[in-house]
Amino acid sequence: MQSDELMRLLKLPLGLTDDAIMYPLSGGAINHTYHLSDDSKEFLVKEFQGEDSLCIDRQERFDLQLRLSQKGLAPKPIYLSIETGIYVEQWIKQHRSQMLLFFDELHINSLATALTRVHNSKVIAKVVDLPRQWHQYLTSLANPPSFLVDEVTRATEKWIESMESAPKEQAFCHNDLVWAHLCIPTKIILDWEYAGMGSRYFDLLSCAKVNAFDTQQHDLLLTAYAKQNNIPINEVYEGCSKQAGFIELTYKLWYQALGLTPKI
Known part of the structure; x- marks a missing residue:
């Protein structure tokens, strides 16, 4: 238009x-x-x-x-x-944070703080139904390969099991916290299209992925988040390990459904 x-x-x-x-x-x-x-x-x-x-x-x-x-x-x-x-x-003035060439510990701590603020907010929202999203992405593909359909079926079973077995991991999540969505002066966060109740560790991994973090930056984010939320670091890593497959599948299907080339 x-x-x-x-x-x-x-x-x-x-x-x-x-x-x-x-x-x-x-x-x-x-x-x-x-x-x-x-x-x-x-x-x-x-x-x-x-x-x-x-x-x-x-x-x-x-x-x-x-x-x-x-x-x-x-x-x-x-x-x-x-x-x-x-x-x-x-309109939020300075609503677009400057794109960074490199994330240092200070910037990563700011992202961890924003995630902590979101996860600790008392917001009532719908559960982010990942299997529903996966199937929607699949149906948008002309001829989805059988291995991908099977992968979604297996992931759906694991997701249902994870939701039932780890209720304390559930929190209100943003799920797309790229740096440009963070307005430091106002503490306002932008673009809530994918927000809802879900795993805090899915949100944590999503933040690392959309910001294209390397291994060191990824570890800094998890460490900062664990410290801010008084969660043992091994518990954070374990929670993220359980969500890693869901993250990779979600972004793979999202890119394919929209016909985009992954940048990260």
Whole structure:
């Protein structure tokens, strides 16, 4: 969709004047994002892409983020049109943290702190149903190979078992905490599309994966998280070990379903 068409669709819902200006933002593997300004009013606009391949209830996400914004965790959502695939939220100044060339211990500690804050928040949300996501990704593939279907079947059984056997690992999770989603000055976190109740260790591994951590950085993240949450480090490693297969399968299927080339 062209930016002028977006502006036309948003003019009435947002009460925009003819002086409103919108320009595209970089980042994001799927959705198109824009900064919209109109005098003193500023917004972040998203145009959703790849909806048929994803397992996301946009209205439920909107309602969840509204509750998160009231807790100071997320930008306030302002407008959603499921029909046109347009979403608008509060603009957070410096909302895009500078992309890092290298993660040092200070930055990794900041990510661990953000994860700790999310996991310890008292948020009621739906369970992230990974098997449902996996099957949705599979159905979007024209001819999924039989070995991949079998892998999803085996992983589904293990996931159900893990959910039943480790209830204390369950927490409210972000599941996509790349550095650019972290706003240090405001402590607000962006992009809650994949959030929900799930394993804290899945969220921890997801953070390491989306930030393309090497082994040393991965270990620093797990150590910082263990220390901040007063969890024995061997328990953190054990929990992550149980979730490692789920992480790899989720990202492999996600990339295939959306026709993207993995960057990490």
